[in-house]
Amino acid sequence: MTTTDATAVERQIAMVLDLNKCLGCQTCTVACKKLWNRDSGTGYAYWNNVETQPGQGYPRRWQETGGRTADGAVKRGEIPALDTDYGRAWTFNHEEVRTGVGGGAGKPWLRPDGQPQWGPNWDEDRGAGEHPESNHYFYLPRLCNHCTHPACLDACPRRAIYKRREDGIVLVDQDRCYGYRFCVEACPYKKVFFDPQRNVSTKCIFCLPRIEEGVAPACARQCPGRLRFVGYLDDPAGPIWKLVEKWKVALPLHPELGLGPNVFYVPPVGPVAFDGAGRLVEDAPRIPNELLERLFGPRVHEALRTVREERARRRRGEPSELMDLLIAYDWNQSFRLPVRAREVL
Amino acid sequence: MRFDPVLRRRDFLRLAALAAASASSGCSLLVRAAGRGAPAGAGAMRRPPRLGTWEDLYRQRWSWDAVAKGSHGWLNCRSACNWDLYIKDGLVVREEQTANYEASEAGIPDFNPRGCQKGACYTEVMYGPSRLTVPLKRVGERGSGRWERVSWEQALDEIAAKLVSIAERHGTDAIVHDLGPHFDQGPTTAVRPRFFGFLGASMMDDWAEIGDLNVGATMTFGFPHIGGSADEWFLSDHLVVWMMNPAVTQIPDAHFLFEAKYAGAELVVVDPTYSATATHADLWLPLRPGTDAALALATARYIWDGGFADLDYVREQTDLTMLVRLDTGRFLRESDVAAEGHPERLYLWDTATGRAVIAPGCAGNAADGKIALGRLRPAIAGRFSMTLADGATVGVAPVGALLREHLEPWTLDEAARVTGLSRAQVERFADDFARARRPMVLSSWGSNRYLHSDQMNRAKILCLALKGAIGRRGGGYHNTGWVGIEGFDGVTAAAEHTGLRGRFAIFDLVDKGLLFDLILDQTMRRKSRAQVQWELGRNYEERNACMANSASMNLAYQGVRDDLDRELAGLYPRRLSEYDEESRAHGWMPRLPRHQQPRAWFTGGNNFLRRTNLPQRAIATMWPALELIVDVNPKLTFTGMHADYLLPAAGYYEKPGFKYPVAYVPYLHYCDEAVRPIADSKNEWEIFSLLAERVQAVARARNTPILDGCGKRPIDLKRIAEKLSFHGAFGPQDAMKVAQRILDTSTSTAGMSVAALKETGIAKYTGTGAVGGQPQLFNEDWKGQGVLRPATLFTEKKWRWPTLTGRQQFYIDHAWFLEAGEALPTHIESPKAGGDHPFQLVSCHARWSIHSVWRDDPMLLRLQRGEPQIYLNPGDAARLRVADGGWAELANDYGSVLMRAKHSTMVRPGIAYYFHAWEPHQFPAHKSYKEITPGLMNPMHFAGGEGQFVWRFGVWAPGTHVQDTRVSIRRGDLRAWLARMEKERVRLEKERARSTEEAAR
């Protein structure tokens, strides 16, 4: 098996997330966690997380610690530290508090063991800028990008990582993996997680059992903000193709890394900014362009322009296919997945 | 039979390729909308795959034995969502939204999938570390944490004996039932008011006390709850989120806002905080906290002066036409003009005929229940004179004239000065609002937490009324409407029989004369059906229910009277306690228990010691007087920790129920008993049925006499179980049967059955019904089709609003209001509660919990920082040298608490912001921010005696207001602080011991 074989696919499944609809509610995070990551070794691991941007994210400093330089060359990545970068799954002293209520002011109170230093949502709603003229933040849900050229696959000396031919889902073979964690190091999105109990690395499986039956991944299907679209990149009847290829408003995260992410984002349009005197500054967006460009590349400006123009069109009472798509009138149409067969016992 | 895994794998791949090919060729027979519900169908098992490759390990995880439908019924969550509950090995292992809603109309987004992160992991709470599963009896001091497990028999016998003896010694109203805000509309909630009703206990209405009651809306509309289905948001062209944070507190519905933006609407968020909702706005208005009325008043003036007002609407639908006497400030009444005149017959000035005419639809105009003006052309400006019955001549003016005069100072510049916004911001806001065709204001329950929130909401509603937006499709005021399930009321109420006999019980329960009059009024079409229901329901409550608002009880018994008098000193002509006494003397505001401190306390859907303001006062005064404290709850709460008995109730997925019916999503949500109650827990229908049997047995053994309840109805404890069970028709195991009865007896659930709901989980309401005898939506045409809109009964059918004037009322001529200068909506500065401290302590409902449920759940705590946090602007924090993640000490005149600081740019400098409902036992020394939150009460809200100012459950009551609280902040030193608290505790203990000793001497 050569590297070329390993990444060649017949079709590529993809997801689009409209950040203008994200509530930061983390239903996706919980849905994913409940379904896939309840083992003792995966307490700290969130295949799906939602982070506040600007912010250090989860794991902390993920944008600085991956195995790629800004021009896509390989560099040595880092494995995030449990307490200071991921945040361990704190345990709590419920029992102690329940039975030790009496006594003085020093009686036990409910709290995490140890002193938490970081967690999957540590910088929730922190943002940047000066209140009220320039403060800003938005939510960035993240999952494995199921890249066209996955850094994790490239990093695995055992070839335990593969890209499924039929849908392009990137998987860590749990039988082959010996827990070397080069994938954890190399992935610039830090979306491979090591399970120290089982001594294997794990990652988002794009809910493959569900996909196989035409059911959208839990993070997408359970999203009450209705901001996720799932389908195949080459399906011109589906929302993915229209948002990514036709309207070009959905962009990959950190395209400069050259991995070809297959998760795309409609960038956020923030409220109007003010100047120091409280005058509205219509042409200076509250979310700095540089921040968005850093995340989504230079095409973000065109994407934002398209979203604004189409919204203005709709505001004038004219039709807009793009706005209709993003409104997602019929939620079921957000997902277009073929049903496949399945074997049962 | 064994399959060759290799062959099977190959077949599988071939099929997959086939499906893929058909999809890409556009021949998409196999492509389906992938959001559709449980792929295997509700109730069906999904078998795990055989283990062929490692991928099958994951396929195995996505398998289950059965699926049931459920929701989070017993939860004070303003939404409702349908969930598939996945059952494996007898446990509910996870939940996922069913997502089987439909769009209300073509061209409007559907409701799917609803849900939130909390609903997606209730199973964590259900099987979590705070779950109660066996009956417990306290063996140490209250709050000592020492419990022993007892049998249900022992627990219920002991509780029954104590209840009967308390009832005999102190009267049944010394038993307080604090249901609290967590409840559903199924049998397990219904049994509580049913049990406590037949027991004659005092039932507390917490709505206002917890700060949720929109009394500003009651003043204006005559009722507090207004709002249709959430998809109506999508129809607006100008959405103003004004004291609400739907991205955090209305998660399943928030998408309609952002979709409306895509459809062309402008989204404006008015909030000092750059909230999660504000991040999505077109325009964010970061005003100074508590100055919202100023912004609204300037906007109203701008609308008026700019000619943007819908004057036809204003003349018909508002009181701006009603004449006010310029000498007294009172409405001109027929009793002023004619000796035999009716005091609630009010006038407008007809410019067509040049004379004062009795207003159609005003409260006293019994002949005419409609407000349509016909040929009348009433003035809203000018001054006129009237000759009174005594011959004197007085000047009169329509409310509109007074209002315009009142608005004169509220220029854009003045609003900018008061709100701290720039003139440009205020102007942009006012101009966009004024030019909008369908402006809509979202104003949640959280909009009632300033002392002067009533003014803010009155002023906001004024802007909408001037635009003619209220009751117009796509416009109006959304603060949560309710569909009503009358069958639920039927089970809670005092009727003890089923069938015809039960139905005729109404003749015993309401005033017969009134009943006759109302039936006649409805027949003669002098009153709408809704109006008749409204008045009948009120009469039923007045005559039968031992209900009172809990804020009045707190004021009487919680030991906060002096605190609140001090807080309000100088703000009103008299002291708060004087208003309270006057109100009681007039019989305006009921107080229970009537004669003394509560002696027994039952709770369940509630967490009183977590929720109440200044809980340290309650623990020092009210708690020691209680001879019995019982918490019937699935979960251990802070209040439960200080109780005598903990009775484990079944959790949300362990009992039949109906989620309470918010109009946001106009579907009934059924909660199935997906699994049996865990361990020894029982559903409340069973618990209270069994308790009623024990109470009845004890009362019979002791031959307990007939007691006088709360003075309204005789209470016969010797028959309580007979009555509760509808004379044996519904036994302790019959919760499911009761659920069906509720469906069978509700107009909003026509044709629904529990059996069908087990399959679907939801069904669209078939009408708007009534809650507690109160119609809420005032839309009798809606039968389950289309967007659900409120108040069309008034705006389209032209029936009168349930106010004194019969209109949306902006002028209040109650003597107290006139005296206090609050007759018209106005801006009043937020007082400094808790002392003159530099930071304003502002709260928001939480993203991470529904009140204290989920607050201590490890899974969700890990997605926060694990501890209660106080959010500070980074600049303030730097100045105070309070580190991010470090301790911050918050102190004011009431004490001091420690919280973890969180730096956030969303917070306005000068504000200390928190998300509410942390349990006190999550704070050092179990002292939460509630210990420094006095919870102001507004004396105006004790008013009564006329028009819409009549106490009624969840309609008109004084509440508490927390947002005016001020604190000082400094860097916290845990060890030193704990030492200080311990010293203080010891000092207080000694003081108490000394005073007890002195009292004994």
Next chain:
Amino acid sequence: MTTRRSLTLTAAPPALSPGGYVPRAYADRVTPTTARVDFAAGEEGGAWTVALSWHAPRPVRALDGDPARFLDAAALLVPTTEAAQAMTMGAAEDPVEGILWRADGERPLRITATGWGTVVRQAAPAEWAADARWQDGFWYLTFRVGAWAPLARFRRLAVAIWQGAERERAGLKSVTPVWIQLP
């Protein structure tokens, strides 16, 4: 009969590691973390004992649930054909096999390989054992492998050492560059 030696190790060349990442990201790993190993091998009644000792100032004996920790480890490798090479971890036609010890105290594993990235770990035969002790900055490890046919046949061994504290794992290791030929 016991052979005692002090072995000089080299850093296994990351360039040999499959995939595009490790050869580039670790191209600078040219000096061995473990430069020397004291080695003793003996056969008694057909059963083999190999003792290793090396300087390990910061031993890692448990992951402690930490995804960034790597265990100390050591392995012996033997050829199964005349042509099999240690540095390449064997080849398709020339497999190698060995025993892997990890410092977590679990039983050692039997490994086989036909080139870099092909290692297969299996439960070791019941009579295989690895006893390790860390003292004063040194690991003292003794492998007991009973009768081991390829070793008996070729009398060649290679040693690999991984220091977890230096995040060594897989091809990041210190190795004997060529077979140690036993007498």
